[in-house]
Amino acid sequence: MNVQNQVKAVQNGVNTEALLGARAALADMPAAAQFTWRATCEWVDGTHSRSVVKGFFGLGEEQSHTKSFTVESDHPPQFAAADNGPTPIEIVLSALASCLTGGVAAVAQHRGIQLHAVTAKVEGDMDIAGVLGIDADVRNGFSAVRVSFDIDADATADEIAALVAQSQKRSAVFDIVTNPTNVSVSVA
Amino acid sequence: MKKTTTVIIGAGHSGLAMSRALEARGIDHLVLERGQPGNSWRTERWDSLSLLTPNWMNGLSGRPYAGTDPDGYMTVGAFVRAFDAWDAPVMTGTTVLSVTGSAGNFRVQTDQGLILCDTVVIATGACALPRLPAFADALPGAVRQMTPITYRNPADLPEGGVLVVGASASGLQIARELALAGRRTVLAVGNHLRLPRDYRGADILRWMDRVGVFDLPFDQVDDLERVRRTPSLPLIGTPTRETLDLNALQAIGVEIAGRLAAVNDGKALFSGSLANLCTAADLKLNRLLDTIDTWIARTGANAAPPERHVPTRLPGSPRLSLDLRTEGIRTVIWATGYRPDHRWLHLPVFDRKGRIRHDGGVVADGLCVMGLPYLRSRHSTHIAGAAADAAALADHLNRSLADAA
Ligand SMILES: Cc1cc2nc3c(=O)[nH]c(=O)nc-3n(C[C@H](O)[C@H](O)[C@H](O)COP(=O)(O)OP(=O)(O)OC[C@H]3O[C@@H](n4cnc5c(N)ncnc54)[C@H](O)[C@@H]3O)c2cc1C
Numbered sequence: 001m002n003v004q005n006q007v008k009a010v011q012n013g014v015n016t017e018a019l020l021g022a023r024a025a026l027a028d029m030p031a032a033a034q035f036t037w038r039a040t041c042e043w044v045d046g047t048h049s050r051s052v053v054k055g056f057f058g059l060g061e062e063q064s065h066t067k068s069f070t071v072e073s074d075h076p077p078q079f080a081a082a083d084n085g086p087t088p089i090e091i092v093l094s095a096l097a098s099c100l101t102g103g104v105a106a107v108a109q110h111r112g113i114q115l116h117a118v119t120a121k122v123e124g125d126m127d128i129a130g131v132l133g134i135d136a137d138v139r140n141g142f143s144a145v146r147v148s149f150d151i152d153a154d155a156t157a158d159e160i161a162a163l164v165a166q167s168q169k170r171s172a173v174f175d176i177v178t179n180p181t182n183v184s185v186s187v188a
Numbered sequence: 189m190k191k192t193t194t195v196i197i198g199a200g201h202s203g204l205a206m207s208r209a210l211e212a213r214g215i216d217h218l219v220l221e222r223g224q225p226g227n228s229w230r231t232e233r234w235d236s237l238s239l240l241t242p243n244w245m246n247g248l249s250g251r252p253y254a255g256t257d258p259d260g261y262m263t264v265g266a267f268v269r270a271f272d273a274w275d276a277p278v279m280t281g282t283t284v285l286s287v288t289g290s291a292g293n294f295r296v297q298t299d300q301g302l303i304l305c306d307t308v309v310i311a312t313g314a315c316a317l318p319r320l321p322a323f324a325d326a327l328p329g330a331v332r333q334m335t336p337i338t339y340r341n342p343a344d345l346p347e348g349g350v351l352v353v354g355a356s357a358s359g360l361q362i363a364r365e366l367a368l369a370g371r372r373t374v375l376a377v378g379n380h381l382r383l384p385r386d387y388r389g390a391d392i393l394r395w396m397d398r399v400g401v402f403d404l405p406f407d408q409v410d411d412l413e414r415v416r417r418t419p420s421l422p423l424i425g426t427p428t429r430e431t432l433d434l435n436a437l438q439a440i441g442v443e444i445a446g447r448l449a450a451v452n453d454g455k456a457l458f459s460g461s462l463a464n465l466c467t468a469a470d471l472k473l474n475r476l477l478d479t480i481d482t483w484i485a486r487t488g489a490n491a492a493p494p495e496r497h498v499p500t501r502l503p504g505s506p507r508l509s510l511d512l513r514t515e516g517i518r519t520v521i522w523a524t525g526y527r528p529d530h531r532w533l534h535l536p537v538f539d540r541k542g543r544i545r546h547d548g549g550v551v552a553d554g555l556c557v558m559g560l561p562y563l564r565s566r567h568s569t570h571i572a573g574a575a576a577d578a579a580a581l582a583d584h585l586n587r588s589l590a591d592a593a
Contacts, residue, residue: 144505158471161471162475165467168461169464178460
């Protein structure tokens with residue numbers, strides 16, 4: 001860490017010391033860095049489903065959240081559904097925003113930048129002619145995704161832009177959204 | 189069988205700088221070279237290449253540039269002539285096949301016989317092999333694959349379009365040359381840097397040198413692993429002092445796309461992260477220019493007024509896939525970086541990724557390596573950085589020899 005970080009006591013609620021320690025330790029133990037994330041989703045009714053996350057694998061063994069979390073998903077009335085939760089698409093957008101926002105906080109902490117407020121607005125454009133099977137040339141997913149950050153911090157505009165750029169470079173969900181991944185789906 | 193005190197493997201500028209440093213310390217040595225001195229420049233560079241560092245940075249160790257154009261850029265041919273004029277104890281046409289043993293007792297097996305020595309310097313280059321992504325294998329067989337090591341000129345390529353992968357110096361230069369030759373050229377852009385050729389009336393490298401960005405020693409760097417991955421200087425040396433950036437390339441018709449992320453079913457798939465990588469490069473450039481401006485203001489150095497560059501221009505919606513066959517792309521050039529070739533080094537000195545472990549170039553007692561990215565400073569891969577690295581490592585060897593005696 002540079003000297004600047006040590007003189008300025010920045011409080012973004014991120015334990016950079018612990019994260020840097022983990023990074024150093026994992027660099028020498030590649031096996032411990034292998035994680036598997038999980039969610040179990042059960043159909044409730046119509047397009048309403050409920051996912052539960054609790055356990056995951058990492059650091060060489062089974063791990064667990066401190067409690068289990070549920071994520072409900074459904075569709076709004078415009079899709080003739082009961083609107084019991086956000087659409088899966090909105091969950092993806094929320095995940096992207098959360099990942100980038102958490103990244104901004106972590107990078108700011110590391111760079112000794114005090115944050116006061118961070119808001120990320122995310123929009124994803126979609127031509128639903130794809131999912132509805134109306135037009136085979138239209139893809140199902142987003143044609144474009146925009147994230148717009150509003151950040152109040154003790155930093156220059158360029159420093160804030162650099163935070164946001166670095167957060168994207170280190171973001172898992174940004175990578176998940178911007179790059180192809182092989183997905184295999186099987187039936188038990 | 190031969191005996192000497194120090195064997196230097198490789199007669200590029202690094203090996204020759206070490207030869208000079210050992211000579212200055214009175215250490216008996218031999219330089220082993222599989223080809224001729226400067227072999228990489230003779231056999232592994234494309235035809236049109238000129239150095240991207242100005243002449244004042246290109247003097248071989250101990251022989252500063254003495255010509256009349258210190259700010260010009262010499263051709264590879266002119267640079268090779270400097271090697272021809274060099275006198276060092278070089279055994280040419282001698283390929284090292286294996287190195288074993290330890291300080292005081294190294295065994296260097298070559299195709300010309302065994303050499304025993306006390307210390308060894310590895311100077312076989314950081315750019316010996318291309319670094320290819322795993323999915324290179326997934327390219328359709330009909331597509332010709334090349335690297336900057338095998339590429340010579342546009343006429344060498346099959347008719348048709350070209351996908352150049354990688355936007356550091358090699359990829360940018362090759363994409364430029366192909367577009368100027370009338371080839372349809374798509375450039376896949378990953379993490380990259382951006383630099384203007386000149387700034388405030390002088391070569392950008394002149395400022396970077398004066399400001400000291402090349403000097404920060406390896407043991408004072410925050411995150412050495414990261415700086416060792418920093419791409420090469422994205423520059424080109426031309427008589428008109430052209431700036432080679434993504435805007436310049438798009439102006440001559442190169443299409444830019446994101447990082448190549450996968451090849452599936454004959455289709456190249458690009459990452460959607462192009463905008464961020466361009467923003468990051470623009471921001472980094474501005475930070476460098478700020479540093480230079482501050483330095484100029486502080487020292488009162490003579491300089492033209494400051495300027496800022498227009499942000500990198502992006503296609504409205506950058507391409508996410510490219511069907512190589514239907515789009516007529518017949519060649520892919522992997523300008524995805526280089527790596528060293530130390531396979532003949534039969535010692536337990538490699539990390540889990542197969543990279544040689546070293547502390548500022550010291551691999552083990554009596555064993556040094558040269559020319560790797562940020563070996564001792566950002567200058568370590570530049571011609572201009574070899575003399576200082578060689579001096580520091582020659583001191584290590586000198587101590588190792590003294591301890592043994
Ligand atoms: C395309 C390109 C352009 C570059 N342009 C510039 C530039 O403009 N300015 C700049 O400062 N830097 C530039 N560089 C970076 C750097 O200066 C060069 O890579 C330079 O060649 C490195 O010098 P070296 O002595 O470390 O290694 P090399 O020049 O690669 O020398 C290594 C030598 O070792 C020999 N060798 C390898 N294996 C064996 C073996 N087993 N037995 C015996 N001999 C062996 C090789 O034949 C070779 O002669 C450029 C690099 C590349 C790839």
